[in-house]
Amino acid sequence: xxxxxxxxxxxxxxxxxxxxxxxxxxxxxxxxxxxxxxxxxxxxxxxxxxxxxxxxxxxxxxxxxxxxxxxxxxxxxxxxxxxxxxxxxxxxxxxxxxxxxxxxxxxxxxxxxxxxxxxxxxxxxxxxxxxxxxxxxxxxxxxxxxxxxxxxxxxxxxxxxxxxxxxxxxxxxxxxxxxxxxxxxxxxxxxxxxxxxxxxxxxxxxxxxxxxxxxxxxxxxxxxxxxxxxxxxxxxxxxxxxxxxxxxxxxxxxxxxxxxxxxxxxxxxxxxxxxxxxxxxxxxxxxxxxxxxxxxxxxxxxxxxxxxxxxxxxxxxxxxxxxxxxxxxxxxxxxxxxx
Amino acid sequence: xxxxxxxxxxxxxxxxxxxxxxxxxxxxxxxxxxxxxxxxxxxxxxxxxxxxxxxxxxxxxxxxxxxxxxxxxxxxxxxxxxxxxxxxxxxxxxxxxxxxxxxxxxxxxxxxxxxxxxxxxxxxxxxxxxxxxxxxxxxxxxxxxxxxxxxxxxxxxxxxxxxxxxxxxxxxxxxxxxxxxxxxxxxxxxxxxxxxxxxxxxxxxxxxxxxxxxxxxxxxxxxxxxxxxxxxxxxxxxxxxxxxxxxxxxxxxxxxxxxxxxxxxxxxxxxxxxxxxxxxxxxxxxxxxxxxxxxxxxxxxxxxxxxxxxxxxxxxxxxxxxxxxxxxxxxxxxxxxx
Numbered sequence: 006x007x008x009x010x011x012x013x014x015x016x017x018x019x020x021x022x023x024x025x026x027x028x029x030x031x032x033x034x035x036x037x038x039x040x041x042x043x044x045x046x047x048x049x050x051x052x053x054x055x056x057x058x059x060x061x062x063x064x065x066x067x068x069x070x071x072x073x074x075x076x077x078x079x080x081x082x083x084x085x086x087x088x089x090x091x092x093x094x095x096x097x098x099x100x101x102x103x104x105x106x107x108x109x110x111x112x113x114x115x116x117x118x119x120x121x122x123x124x125x126x127x128x129x130x131x132x133x134x135x136x137x138x139x140x141x142x143x144x145x146x147x148x149x150x151x152x153x154x155x156x157x158x159x160x161x162x163x164x165x166x167x168x169x170x171x172x173x174x175x176x177x178x179x180x181x182x183x184x185x186x187x188x189x190x191x192x193x194x195x196x197x198x199x200x201x202x203x204x205x206x207x208x209x210x211x212x213x214x215x216x217x218x219x220x221x222x223x224x225x226x227x228x229x230x231x232x233x234x235x236x237x238x239x240x241x242x243x244x245x246x247x248x249x250x251x252x253x254x255x256x257x258x259x260x261x262x263x264x265x266x267x268x269x270x271x272x273x274x275x276x277x278x279x280x281x282x283x284x285x286x287x288x289x290x291x292x293x294x295x296x297x298x299x300x301x302x303x304x305x306x307x308x309x310x311x312x313x314x315x316x317x318x319x320x321x322x323x324x325x326x327x328x329x330x331x332x333x334x335x336x337x338x339x340x341x342x343x344x
Numbered sequence: 345x346x347x348x349x350x351x352x353x354x355x356x357x358x359x360x361x362x363x364x365x366x367x368x369x370x371x372x373x374x375x376x377x378x379x380x381x382x383x384x385x386x387x388x389x390x391x392x393x394x395x396x397x398x399x400x401x402x403x404x405x406x407x408x409x410x411x412x413x414x415x416x417x418x419x420x421x422x423x424x425x426x427x428x429x430x431x432x433x434x435x436x437x438x439x440x441x442x443x444x445x446x447x448x449x450x451x452x453x454x455x456x457x458x459x460x461x462x463x464x465x466x467x468x469x470x471x472x473x474x475x476x477x478x479x480x481x482x483x484x485x486x487x488x489x490x491x492x493x494x495x496x497x498x499x500x501x502x503x504x505x506x507x508x509x510x511x512x513x514x515x516x517x518x519x520x521x522x523x524x525x526x527x528x529x530x531x532x533x534x535x536x537x538x539x540x541x542x543x544x545x546x547x548x549x550x551x552x553x554x555x556x557x558x559x560x561x562x563x564x565x566x567x568x569x570x571x572x573x574x575x576x577x578x579x580x581x582x583x584x585x586x587x588x589x590x591x592x593x594x595x596x597x598x599x600x601x602x603x604x605x606x607x608x609x610x611x612x613x614x615x616x617x618x619x620x621x622x623x624x625x626x627x628x629x630x631x632x633x634x635x636x637x638x639x640x641x642x643x644x645x646x647x648x649x650x651x652x653x654x655x656x657x658x659x660x661x662x663x664x665x666x667x668x669x670x671x672x673x674x675x676x677x678x679x680x681x682x
Contacts, residue, residue: 061573063569063572063573082575083572083575083576083577084575085575086575087573087574087575088575090573091573092569092570092573094567094569094570096566096567096569096570098565098566098567102615102619102620102621103565103621104620107620107621107622108566111562111563111566111574112574114559114563114574114575114576115574115575117559119556119559120558120559120624121558121559121562121624167574
């Protein structure tokens, strides 16, 4: 079985009309298997879109080549490539008289005749794409009436109807709220599992990529690209190194990025989660360094009873307590009223 | 569909019956079906004068509407149309070159005397002028993604073209000038029986090519990147659209003069009627609505019951502009209705 995608000694970049080619990244040697969700991440301007455009054949490579299921896309007729690779772009659709169904049905373009009439097989594929993406209620709606999340699902359904072994998505979760972001990623995971498609998505949602991707391609500012399971990239520090900036720190233990304030004070927190977890987050934001030492004078204990959380600490030998993090912070950091 | 054909047919016959001499409906039908009319002069009027003119109206309406539809899709711009983006101005330049250069020998009437060869000459000159402007605009559109800028540039190119023509006019003799000025008023009556087959052929070719291209036109609605990813050859599609729009707009301009607003108004009218952007539906409907609107304009231009014939160019602008305004107001926003 041919690999879904092979990048061989691929150098990506631009060829301006005048002057020398501008290299963006490479040489890249990567492969990708069927049925996997691959997230392409990296800081802004590092060349994620260029890589996707090069794989999609929109932009020529400076050197090296791309192989999709063992075939070279730039040597292929565009109609044949359209049966191997489908894309979801960030382009807005400006035409208002298109129904969602029409857009999904357009995915069958590479298979229909000159007039674009859908035969039985085409109709089956369109119906299947609509069902898989859960947009049955939307198909009669005008594409401009849809919310961003709904429209994104319609565009994914269109790519699905195109029925290609490889799908590229350029920031499919941009401009979406959290529930929609998670829904899109869940949908993509479902597609890789149930249809054995190879899916590559570029994204800025690092935490989402860490959770959802089978594999991550991490592009760094020094033109390199690292590939690996998300957890491996975290453990070997690749992830932290790439994204750590002044004031932002990657917490390897929890897989999240933190705003780093200069630590001035130390504090220890005990108690059950999730109360203790969110208490630590709030304190860190205020510039506290969390330490594990109960004998410290700065110590907060978080308790819960019947889902009511309470915060207890000592100040100048007197017991203090609060029933919300907000009031605890006010009293503990001394920014609010002094008791 | 049946209703649309019926309306066009009724308007067509009405167009034949109205004019400086009023001919009853029934007589027109009699003449058209080949039987003899009660008055021999009516027969001559209908068959020799009014029939070519009515057929020209059908062809001009069809050609302009189809050219406008394709341009709106290609440019992703609801305001695109032969007259707005300077395509008609380009065609005028082509005609001016033919009419104003050759001296008296190449005047409009001289060209008519040349017969088919001369007809093709005007047609080719105006199509070439149209293609020149459209190609230029398209070239700029490759570098400019912003539609509004593109539109302004299109209007500017149109202005430059008009300026060149008027400088040319300044140095031309009065006789040549008069021919040209009459041509700019637009006239459906100028097409003679001998020229008609050329006009029919060009319009038919344009219509068929556009219809064949309808699948590609549909995918262009999602933008060129998506269209390419679905296996559409963008270069070929663009070239075909420019070619067909240019010959359609060029033919109409060459034969009937610069006719404004049909090209931009009809596609909007059709879209707001059908609420679809599917070219397989829009193309035949643009054909019918373009035909109907042009016939209505011609009927108005006759000023029924009088001896006056108004310039068709003025009537299409009078009818066409309110249509565009009405569509925008009705849909609140041209972009979403587009």
